[in-house]
Amino acid sequence: MSEDFFPVPQIWAQGALMDRAAREADYARSIADSHEYWMERAQRLDWITPPTRSNDSSFAESDFGISWFADGVLNVSVNCIDRHLAERGDQTAIIWEPDSPDASPRRYSYNDLHAQVCRFANVLKGAGVTKGDRVTIYLPMIPEAAFALLACARIGAIHSVVFGGFSPEALCGRIQDCDSRFVITADEGCRAGKTVPLKANVDAALKDCPSVKRVIVVQATGGDVAMAPGRDLWLHEEAAKVAADCPPEPMRAEDPLFILYTSGSTGKPKGVLHTSGGYLLWAGLTHELCFDYRPGDIYWCAADIGWVTGHSYIVYGPLANGATTLMYEGVPNHPTPARIWQVVDRHQVQTLFTAPTALRALMKEGDAHVKATSRASLRLLGTVGEPINPEAWRWYHQVVGEGRCPIIDTWWQTETGGAMIAPMPGATDLKPGSATFPMPGVVPQIVDAEGAVLEGAAEGNLVIAQSWPGQMRTVWGDHDRFFQTYFTTFPGKYTTGDGARRDADGYYWITGRVDDVINVSGHRMGTAEVESALVLHESVAEAAVVGFPHDIKGQGIYAYVTLNSGEEPSDALRKTLATWVRREIGPIATPDAIQFAPGLPKTRSGKIMRRILRKIAEGEVSAQALGDTSTLADPAVVDNLVANRQAG
Ligand code: 6R9
Numbered sequence: 119m120s121e122d123f124f125p126v127p128q129i130w131a132q133g134a135l136m137d138r139a140a141r142e143a144d145y146a147r148s149i150a151d152s153h154e155y156w157m158e159r160a161q162r163l164d165w166i167t168p169p170t171r172s173n174d175s176s177f178a179e180s181d182f183g184i185s186w187f188a189d190g191v192l193n194v195s196v197n198c199i200d201r202h203l204a205e206r207g208d209q210t211a212i213i214w215e216p217d218s219p220d221a222s223p224r225r226y227s228y229n230d231l232h233a234q235v236c237r238f239a240n241v242l243k244g245a246g247v248t249k250g251d252r253v254t255i256y257l258p259m260i261p262e263a264a265f266a267l268l269a270c271a272r273i274g275a276i277h278s279v280v281f282g283g284f285s286p287e288a289l290c291g292r293i294q295d296c297d298s299r300f301v302i303t304a305d306e307g308c309r310a311g312k313t314v315p316l317k318a319n320v321d322a323a324l325k326d327c328p329s330v331k332r333v334i335v336v337q338a339t340g341g342d343v344a345m346a347p348g349r350d351l352w353l354h355e356e357a358a359k360v361a362a363d364c365p366p367e368p369m370r371a372e373d374p375l376f377i378l379y380t381s382g383s384t385g386k387p388k389g390v391l392h393t394s395g396g397y398l399l400w401a402g403l404t405h406e407l408c409f410d411y412r413p414g415d416i417y418w419c420a421a422d423i424g425w426v427t428g429h430s431y432i433v434y435g436p437l438a439n440g441a442t443t444l445m446y447e448g449v450p451n452h453p454t455p456a457r458i459w460q461v462v463d464r465h466q467v468q469t470l471f472t473a474p475t476a477l478r479a480l481m482k483e484g485d486a487h488v489k490a491t492s493r494a495s496l497r498l499l500g501t502v503g504e505p506i507n508p509e510a511w512r513w514y515h516q517v518v519g520e521g522r523c524p525i526i527d528t529w530w531q532t533e534t535g536g537a538m539i540a541p542m543p544g545a546t547d548l549k550p551g552s553a554t555f556p557m558p559g560v561v562p563q564i565v566d567a568e569g570a571v572l573e574g575a576a577e578g579n580l581v582i583a584q585s586w587p588g589q590m591r592t593v594w595g596d597h598d599r600f601f602q603t604y605f606t607t608f609p610g611k612y613t614t615g616d617g618a619r620r621d622a623d624g625y626y627w628i629t630g631r632v633d634d635v636i637n638v639s640g641h642r643m644g645t646a647e648v649e650s651a652l653v654l655h656e657s658v659a660e661a662a663v664v665g666f667p668h669d670i671k672g673q674g675i676y677a678y679v680t681l682n683s684g685e686e687p688s689d690a691l692r693k694t695l696a697t698w699v700r701r702e703i704g705p706i707a708t709p710d711a712i713q714f715a716p717g718l719p720k721t722r723s724g725k726i727m728r729r730i731l732r733k734i735a736e737g738e739v740s741a742q743a744l745g746d747t748s749t750l751a752d753p754a755v756v757d758n759l760v761a762n763r764q765a766g
Pocket of ligand 1: 504615
């Protein structure tokens with residue numbers, strides 16, 4: 119890894135929110151005077167009843183529970199909308215850039231946002247949604263996606279957003295898991311010039327979800343879709359019938375705000391639950407600290423609302439801070455690799471927040487597409503989702519930002535609600551590839567396999583020693599799974615599932631997952647999920663899935679498949695299985711390579727030795743690389759695997 123050093127750039131050296139000394143002092147206070155610190159920070163929100171309590175959490179089994187600001191009462195949508203109206207009602211809250219560069223962008227002021235969200239909230243109420251109900255949202259990147267989240271928050275409904283790229287099967291599972299009776303979708307989505315049949319996918323999913331009573335459909339493309347009488351409602355028709363004002367529901371700080379499903383090392387995705395007060399505070403605070411947002415800035419987080427980054431840094435964080443947030447319907451490199459930079463110029467974006475996988479894809483197309491645009495408005499460049507390789511970091515810094523913008527590499531997870539380890543533009547000297555230092559109140563530790571805390575320069579498992587406001591509160595419907603998954607590997611600490619190194623200067627470097635989770639284009643994928651999908655196919659007896667290095671995606675999906683006896687391996691079957699997984703989960707889960715394996719390397723106790731499968735997928739096939747295979751039940755299996763390796 120690179121050990122280069124990039125001091126705070128000129129444009130941030132003065133007038134930044136915090137300089138280095140201020141950041142250090144703020145952090146020290148957040149730990150030493152935690153209660154006072156968080157009581158003060160809580161004032162950034164508008165409370166109906168201000169909290170008197172701060173952190174009441176424990177990671178110990180005996181009194182396990184996460185709770186912040188428990189006696190406070192607030193409404194999240196009021197904090198994101200109403201409280202800004204007096205001062206900036208006419209300021210743009212959301213800029214929407216459509217998929218096609220030929221279509222017109224749309225702008226919504228905070229006043230517009232208020233009316234849109236209130237109407238949407240009244241439509242939901244009219245459809246029978248009440249406080250605490252789960253509402254599944256399956257939408258493309260259109261403004262109504264932001265309105266839908268905030269409309270749920272306004273009436274105290276719990277939203278569960280399902281990424282628009284997921285299949286009907288995946289959608290169905292997520293609707294069933296949280297027993298959702300309401301779905302919000304659109305006729306179709308539009309991405310990279312192609313339409314996505316969202317309503318048709320919902321119809322397919324709902325065949326196995328009899329609990330769903332109402333489907334609210336946004337007219338996005340105007341495409342022809344079937345509407346089930348008595349179940350499906352057009353949003354625009356219903357919105358015309360209701361008032362443009364909707365009184366906000368008072369919510370306790372620990373009332374649920376949303377569920378978001380994410381992959382873990384076991385088969386079934388987990389419904390990560392976030393609550394109202396702590397989450398919003400964390401999203402807003404980290405948005406302010408990491409991006410040093412200034413009134414008037416145009417801020418663009420190029421994520422999808424289907425992932426936590428979209429929740430925290432397109433919607434909740436920026437809107438809580440009264441910012442102007444840009445939502446982009448399309449993909450960064452369509453219709454040309456210059457598209458992302460053209461959008462920057464078109465809207466004079468100051469802050470751009472994207473993922474390493476997008477940068478690698480754009481980098482491959484050459485610098486000319488970047489240089490054909492101005493990008494003079496840019497002051498800060500953010501990244502999230504996976505470790506950024508120093509080469510992509512440098513390209514982002516030198517070619518995109520022309521050396522003047524800091525790279526804010528934010529490490530965090532769906533579970534953490536917002537950034538945990540990240541630079542601040544005025545305070546942090548950067549090292550390419552390092553997420554640098556913890557946010558206030560975050561106590562990262564590096565522990566060895568036995569859980570011993572390593573001090574100073576060290577490498578090992580990354581854990582967090584105490585709670586922070588944005589921490590997830592539970593796994594929906596399975597509190598024990600929450601405890602077992604995150605707090606038992608290293609008792610008394612939150613296990614992140616990531617490995618990390620801390621260098622002699624105290625900088626943190628995330629080295630990637632240490633569990634069976636892989637990161638494909640910044641999307642989390644449990645290998646077990648792909649395996650479960652494969653073994654559902656009638657020809658498949660057993661499957662083992664591992665990640666392997668991929669130039670653009672970061673990691674690709676490599677599947678070893680053992681067929682049922684009598685089944686013949688063939689290229690056609692390989693294609694069938696790839697399509698099968700795609701249909702079961704979604705395009706992001708499509709295997710990049712499928713290798714038919716008469717047998718998998720197993721220990722005598724029947725455990726698959728993934729270490730060996732990973733090495734072979736990586737192309738490391740020497741006896742030395744494969745290591746000790748003597749504990750395998752049948753060491754000859756390995757020779758067959760090596761001989762039949764697929765080029766990923
Ligand atoms: C926000 C988000 C979480 C996993 C996480 C880690 C990886 C995210 C990273 C990063 C290195 C960064 N990850 N940001 N690794 N540097 N800046 O991505 O949430 O989808 O839950 O993924 O992504 O492995 O554990 P989520």
